[in-house]
Amino acid sequence: MTGSELHEALTLPSTLSTVEIVEAKATEYAQKAGFDEDTASQISMVSREAAVNAVLHGNKKAPDKSVRATFSLSPEKLTIQVADEGEGFDPTSVPDPLSPEGLLRPSGRGIFLMRAIMDEVHFRQLSPGAEITLVKHRNRD
Amino acid sequence: MSMNVKLRHVGGVTVLDLSGRITLGEGSIGLRDAIRDALAAGSKKILLNVADVNYIDSAGLGELVGAYTSVKNAGGDLKLMNLSKKVKDLLVITKLLTIFDVKENETDAIAAFA
Numbered sequence: 212m213t214g215s216e217l218h219e220a221l222t223l224p225s226t227l228s229t230v231e232i233v234e235a236k237a238t239e240y241a242q243k244a245g246f247d248e249d250t251a252s253q254i255s256m257v258s259r260e261a262a263v264n265a266v267l268h269g270n271k272k273a274p275d276k277s278v279r280a281t282f283s284l285s286p287e288k289l290t291i292q293v294a295d296e297g298e299g300f301d302p303t304s305v306p307d308p309l310s311p312e313g314l315l316r317p318s319g320r321g322i323f324l325m326r327a328i329m330d331e332v333h334f335r336q337l338s339p340g341a342e343i344t345l346v347k348h349r350n351r352d
Numbered sequence: 353m354s355m356n357v358k359l360r361h362v363g364g365v366t367v368l369d370l371s372g373r374i375t376l377g378e379g380s381i382g383l384r385d386a387i388r389d390a391l392a393a394g395s396k397k398i399l400l401n402v403a404d405v406n407y408i409d410s411a412g413l414g415e416l417v418g419a420y421t422s423v424k425n426a427g428g429d430l431k432l433m434n435l436s437k438k439v440k441d442l443l444v445i446t447k448l449l450t451i452f453d454v455k456e457n458e459t460d461a462i463a464a465f466a
Contacts, residue, residue, distance in 0.1 A: 314450070
């Protein structure tokens with residue numbers, strides 16, 4: 212672990228290429244943070260989920276709306292934020308994917324996976340839009 | 353960045369060897385098409401070999417669930433085999449391991465269809 216801090220902010224279009232960019236950048240930061248391969252892969256996957264939500268559900272692929280992704284690495288934690296310019300998002304509106312009827316639903320696992328894999332997940336309403344913050348502490352798996 | 357599907361038949365079972373990524377877009381559509389084609393060809397016993405699947409996202413998990421439902425609705429049986437630790441962890445977290453019939457290897461899986 213180094214004492215240095217890294218920070219990067221990207222403004223990206225509302226296209227699926229953004230999903231790939233966020234995933235690749237999250238992988239890069241997770242590796243820089245020193246997480247093992249499985250954990251880095253999981254962090255990259257849930258960052259991808261956040262980007263998918265922003266592009267598809269938030270901005271609905273609107274060409275005049277952007278996705279802002281920030282990646283911050285401190286000695287204590289990796290923080291990834293993804294914000295869209297859509298109509299906002301209520302995380303409580305997503306049905307429980309572990310319920311008997313939820314298990315066979317083909318969608319609705321993205322937020323659940325973020326919460327299961329990251330140490331902290333925060334949602335913030337913007338005007339307009341929504342922001343997801345994903346945090347993974349470096350001193351534990 | 354996408355998924356490849358190879359189809360073979362072993363003892364009356366249709367084996368789909370999946371490799372690559374099952375993710376939103378091409379990867380998940382590829383699986384959907386492969387299942388649809390197998391069912392259309394009359395296959396009722398379908399085995400997904402995910403040994404070479406190195407990445408699944410929630411859309412990919414959704415496609416696995418969709419595959420399971422499609423095969424069940426057609427009166428068939430779908431099993432998974434050769435799960436990597438990464439894929440198995442995801443199925444454990446999402447409790448999908450309680451739905452899928454998962455086998456360690458092809459011999460066990462083929463025998464379990466009998």
